[in-house]
Amino acid sequence: MAIVTPLKTAAEQALAQQFANVKAELPGGVAVRKLREDAFAGFEAKGLPHRRLESWRYTDLRMLLREANPLAVGSAESQAVRERVAALKLDGLKLVLVDGAFSADLSDLDALPDGVTIQSLADALVSQREDLTRILAGPGVAEGDAGLMLNTALMRDGVMIEIAAGIELAAPVSIISIASGDEERAIFSRSVVLAGKGAKGSIVEISESAGAKAAQINSSIVFETGDESEIQHVRIVTRQAAESVQVLSLLATVGAHAKFDSFALVCKAGTVRQQHFVRYAGEHTEIGLRGVNLLGGQEHSDVTLVMDHEVPHGTSRELFKSIIGGEGTGVFQGKVIVRPHAQKTDGGMRSNTLLLNDGAVMFNKPELEIFADDVVCGHGATVAQIDGDQLFYLMARGLPRPQAEALVLQAFAGEAVEFVADEGLRALVMGEVENWLATREAPADKGTV
Structure with missing residues (x-):
């Protein structure tokens, strides 16, 4: 019987060599090393995501990444990076990643709020924390995504934020990710936010570049929020080189009687794939995913989400607005899954787009997978021009x-x-x-x- 071996692209071969070269030096104990090895084995079996995969149909990463950039291995704290960080007028605690590496010098750690613990992900990975690999894995619906598996294998650093039970943050905590832009680099980072029972606060992610060189960025953020918590997440992705390619993953597990809201703005960011994997871990919880995509030139923004209602009495709302000009391309793929026991689920999903000219393109693919009978769920998508009236x-x-x-x-x-x-x-x-x-x-x- 003949054995068919898929041909590897130059980028896939380079990524395999890069992982072999650096896996011994990547942070983490025995359990984390196994997590990395398993993730890369899964990635190798699948390869870079391509248009024949339904969930990546409109964002062919195999075509976009003809070559793999060298891995970023440290923080390049140039004057341009310092100026870019200083230009961001943000209230509250600021945590800075430069080329994916945590920079204590650029971060504001002098006045940590009571009940908040901060450490670099690199330190957390070597801490022997027993629940870390479970936390890093995220919701089950994220399993098998090739982009996320590559991030798991090569994540080098990030931040880990823990908000104790009952703590209410007076000001947001900001994670500022700056690509130095001095050289073409591949950046792999992951951040984690753990919020205890009844915790309240806002987490901000800002992703920018301080130089003209294009970056290949694969980053993820993991939220695990307790019962009765209220967490707001805001992400702003902007000021990247036009040739940059970014895969940004959000993984969230939300407890009972809780609220979790995420909003993302994408503009002037090259090619961006945002993917959300969200799981309801408790009843009577409200989750909202929303965003705005502002595209021009040949920019591309893909929003793909999976909302997993595992338990009853969950409310979900998704709303994404896109304004597309030039030869820009927008993508919205939303899937809401209602499991058999998730009765009384209330879900609403909407994608609205304005095309500014004939060259702009939008792809919409909303989906509902409902296995319960006492639910209220709906979706809608519109593509139009500016209202003449x-x-x-x-x-x-x-x-x-x-x-x-x-x-x-x-x-x-x-x-x-x-x-x-x-x-x-x-x-x-x-x-x-x-x-x-x-x-x-x-x-x-x-x-x-």
Whole structure:
């Protein structure tokens, strides 16, 4: 019987060699090393995700990564990096990763809030903590994803944040990930947020580049939140080289009578694949996943999510807004799974897109997998152009067309941004939206109506 051996691309061969070269020096004890080995074996069996895989149909990573960049092995704290970090006006605790490595010098660790513990992931990996490999694995619906397996195998550093039971953070905790941009590098990092029973707070992720060189970034963040907790997550991905390719994974396990909200803004970021794997671990919990994608040029943004209702009385809401111009491409793939015992589930999923010109493209694929009979679930997707009546109304009152369009687009994106509960973070996100609208390539002014 003939044995068929799949051909490996140059990037896949390079990744295999890189893992062989560095696996002995990557942080972690025996259990973590086994986790890495198993993950890379799974990745090798699958290879880089490609368009023949349904969940990666619209983002062919095998085609995008013709070559694998050299691995980033340390923090390149250049003057440009320091200036970029200093330019970010953020309240609260700031934790900085440079090329995926935790930088204590650039982080603000002088005044940790009571009940909050911070350590680098590299330190956590060698701590012999018994539950760490379970935490790192995340929800079961994340199992088998090749992009995530590669991250598990090669993760070198990140941050681990623990919020004790009953603690309410007065200000957000920010994880600032800066690609130095001095050389083309591949960055693999993972961060973990553990929130105890009744904990409340906001976690912010900001991903930017301080240089012109393109990066290959594969990062993930794991949330494990206790009963009665309220955690808000905000991610801003921007200011990356046009050739950059990013795979960003969010893994969340949420306890009972809890709230978890995540919002993501993507603009001026090259090619981005965001994937969310979320599991309900307790009843009477509310989870919301929302975001805004602002695309131009040949930018590509893929939002893929799996919401796993394992228990009854769960509420989920997903809302993603995309504004696409140039030859940009947007993707939304949302799957809500309602298990047989998850009665009284209430789920609503929506993707709304505005295409600014003929070259822009949007792919929508919402799915419901319902195995219970007492549920209320629905989904919807729209793709349209700017409403002519709205433009007419504004232009008839003397506004030039570019300004009228900007107001319409701002209101469109704002419907999702309004779900960011923290006022300061909402203003930060809206400021990025307004900056994109002000600098985008707008159509020529055709005068007033």
